[in-house]
Amino acid sequence: MKIDLTNRGERPEHGAHDQLLVARFAAGDVTDAEADAARSLVASCADCRLLASDLLAIAQATADLPNPVRRRDFRLTRERAAELRRPAAISRLSRVIDGGEASRRLVPLQRFAVAAVAIGLVMAVVSSPAGIPGFSTGSAASKTAGQTSERGATVPAPGLAAAPNSAAPASAVAFPARAYQATAGAGLVGASPGTVGVQKPLMAPSAAAQLVGAAPAPPAGRQAPSAPAEPALAAAPSSAAQMPSPAAAPSAGRAIGSSARTSQSSTLTALAPPPSTLSGTTGQAGSQGQVTANSQRFGPWQAWLLIAAAGLLVLVVVHLRVRLAA
Amino acid sequence: MEELAQPVGRAVDPFRDRDLRLVERAKNGDLDAFNDLVVHYQDHLLAISTRLTGDVEAAHDAVQESFIRAYRNLHAFRGDSFRAWIVRIAVNASTDVLRLRKRRPSQPYPERDDEPWEPPALASDDPERVAVRRAQTRALSAALAELTEGQRAAILLYDVEGFDYPEIAHLTGVSLGTVKSRIHRGRLALRELLLDSMELFRD
Numbered sequence: 403m404k405i406d407l408t409n410r411g412e413r414p415e416h417g418a419h420d421q422l423l424v425a426r427f428a429a430g431d432v433t434d435a436e437a438d439a440a441r442s443l444v445a446s447c448a449d450c451r452l453l454a455s456d457l458l459a460i461a462q463a464t465a466d467l468p469n470p471v472r473r474r475d476f477r478l479t480r481e482r483a484a485e486l487r488r489p490a491a492i493s494r495l496s497r498v499i500d501g502g503e504a505s506r507r508l509v510p511l512q513r514f515a516v517a518a519v520a521i522g523l524v525m526a527v528v529s530s531p532a533g534i535p536g537f538s539t540g541s542a543a544s545k546t547a548g549q550t551s552e553r554g555a556t557v558p559a560p561g562l563a564a565a566p567n568s569a570a571p572a573s574a575v576a577f578p579a580r581a582y583q584a585t586a587g588a589g590l591v592g593a594s595p596g597t598v599g600v601q602k603p604l605m606a607p608s609a610a611a612q613l614v615g616a617a618p619a620p621p622a623g624r625q626a627p628s629a630p631a632e633p634a635l636a637a638a639p640s641s642a643a644q645m646p647s648p649a650a651a652p653s654a655g656r657a658i659g660s661s662a663r664t665s666q667s668s669t670l671t672a673l674a675p676p677p678s679t680l681s682g683t684t685g686q687a688g689s690q691g692q693v694t695a696n697s698q699r700f701g702p703w704q705a706w707l708l709i710a711a712a713g714l715l716v717l718v719v720v721h722l723r724v725r726l727a728a
Numbered sequence: 729m730e731e732l733a734q735p736v737g738r739a740v741d742p743f744r745d746r747d748l749r750l751v752e753r754a755k756n757g758d759l760d761a762f763n764d765l766v767v768h769y770q771d772h773l774l775a776i777s778t779r780l781t782g783d784v785e786a787a788h789d790a791v792q793e794s795f796i797r798a799y800r801n802l803h804a805f806r807g808d809s810f811r812a813w814i815v816r817i818a819v820n821a822s823t824d825v826l827r828l829r830k831r832r833p834s835q836p837y838p839e840r841d842d843e844p845w846e847p848p849a850l851a852s853d854d855p856e857r858v859a860v861r862r863a864q865t866r867a868l869s870a871a872l873a874e875l876t877e878g879q880r881a882a883i884l885l886y887d888v889e890g891f892d893y894p895e896i897a898h899l900t901g902v903s904l905g906t907v908k909s910r911i912h913r914g915r916l917a918l919r920e921l922l923l924d925s926m927e928l929f930r931d
Contacts, residue, residue, distance in 0.1 A: 421916060422912055422913070422916065425912040425913075425915055425916050426908070426912050428915075429911065429912060429915070431893075431908055431912070453919065455930075456919050456926055456929070456930070457915050457916070457919055459926075459929040459930060459931075460868070460915060460918050460919055460922065460929060461887045461915065463864055463868055463929050464868060464872075464883060464884070464887040464888060464918075465887045465888050467775075467779060467865060467868065467869070467888065468861075468865060469771060469774070469775040469778075470774055470775060470778045470784050470787065472770060472771055472774050472788075473784075473788060474788055474792065475770075476766050476770045476791055476792055476795050477763040477766045477767065477770075478759060478762065478763060478766070478795070478799060480759060483759050483762075483799065486796060486799050486800055
């Protein structure tokens with residue numbers, strides 16, 4: 403605030419005096435040289451003396467201001483302390499989930515939004531083409547064909563990959579090691595790992611299917627299906643017309659890929675063509691698969707993701723509304 | 729006039745060791761120790777906060793927020809004076825409350841504006857003296873509310889809390905010169921604002 407230092411019934415000469423010096427003198431905040439000047443001012447000017455006296459009286463009155471009556475006890479309860487010990491983000495999240503931030507009218511909407519986010523996220527993960535690593539889902543197996551693979555490479559359309567005599571079950575998508583065990587003994591039992599998949603990437607589909615059972619179970623750390631599995635499969639265009647089961651297509655492909663990876667993963671990776679090449683080498687069926695993939699971009703998992711996003715949006719809006727209304 | 733050179737009593741922290749023991753126990757998870765600190769300082773912080781905000785309800789909120797912040801950040805306490813630390817938190821919380829109120833000015837209970845927030849007078853008090861004190865409190869509170877936040881905080885910390893200039897500079901995060909300037913100019917401003925009612929303060 404601007405201080406009006408004009409004369410108010412004070413002597414005219416007082417306006418020219420250094421009132422800040424008097425204030426500092428009253429507070430004892432002056433050097434020796436300044437103290438002399440202040441003393442002479444206070445001694446010679448009645449208004450400066452009154453000013454110094456008033457400033458002291460104000461300081462004393464400020465110190466003597468009465469204390470207010472306390473209406474709350476600020477001690478923390480055990481529950482409150484436990485809540486405060488949690489990280490702030492978690493506390494806030496729990497308040498949001500609990501509906502503690504919203505007014506009563508908004509609590510049902512907020513809880514509905516939380517449920518939408520939770521369910522949407524879970525279902526989006528469960529129904530995504532990749533599925534949950536290490537878990538088998540029927541939807542993941544059935545939807546994989548005709549959609550994009552985990553790395554974005556085109557997965558052959560239904561009927562492209564699996565041979566009629568493929569011994570690999572659909573569950574081999576997520577449990578390739580079990581597929582190996584279940585089909586052990588079929589086809590090229592005891593075939594050398596070094597001869598599998600890598601040296602004959604363009605082998606006939608029936609032979610590829612037989613290789614599924616021939617490959618030894620890969621080490622535990624290599625059981626998860628991954629994109630390098632597809633190249634060996636996609637490189638067998640002649641198999642397109644022989645695939646009776648859409649679900650079996652990725653199964654066989656991944657199983658083959660896994661076995662090949664087990665034997666010479668580095669070589670396989672080096673041999674694997676880029677995704678664009680894969681689409682081209684699958685021929686007509688591959689093109690159909692690409693078309694199918696493009697037309698199915700908005701699948702169930704995207705819908706679930708949309709639901710989760712909508713729920714999140716509602717939560718944000720409710721939160722902002724509560725914050726603004728607070 | 730030599731007595732003018734003496735500042736209003738500077739206070740040291742007489743409870744420093746007690747506070748540090750309680751802080752150590754509280755850091756180890758002893759909630760009772762923290763609540764002991766709360767009991768020791770809740771009235772003190774409420775007084776500071778009420779003078780800073782000029783609103784008892786807002787001051788209650790600020791004090792509650794202060795203890796919550798203190799509990800959350802107790803592990804970060806490295807100073808040697810819990811009092812200075814908690815007062816600093818209270819000043820910041822009160823400033824936050826003031827800023828929030830400036831952004832969204834509201835008077836939910838305008839009829840309470842005339843109610844003095846000080847405790848009721850005792851029956852043994854001289855009625856005339858009580859009336860003068862209340863008038864003083866009202867006038868001074870109104871004048872304090874007119875100061876800038878920095879001036880108000882500096883004056884209250886100096887005159888009421890007894891912190892010295894370097895402590896106030898540390899508490900408010902400004903330079904020593906700024907603290908001195910705020911205090912002296914703030915007092916001059918108070919005197920200017922109270923000029924019409926200065927008779928209440930003169931003996």
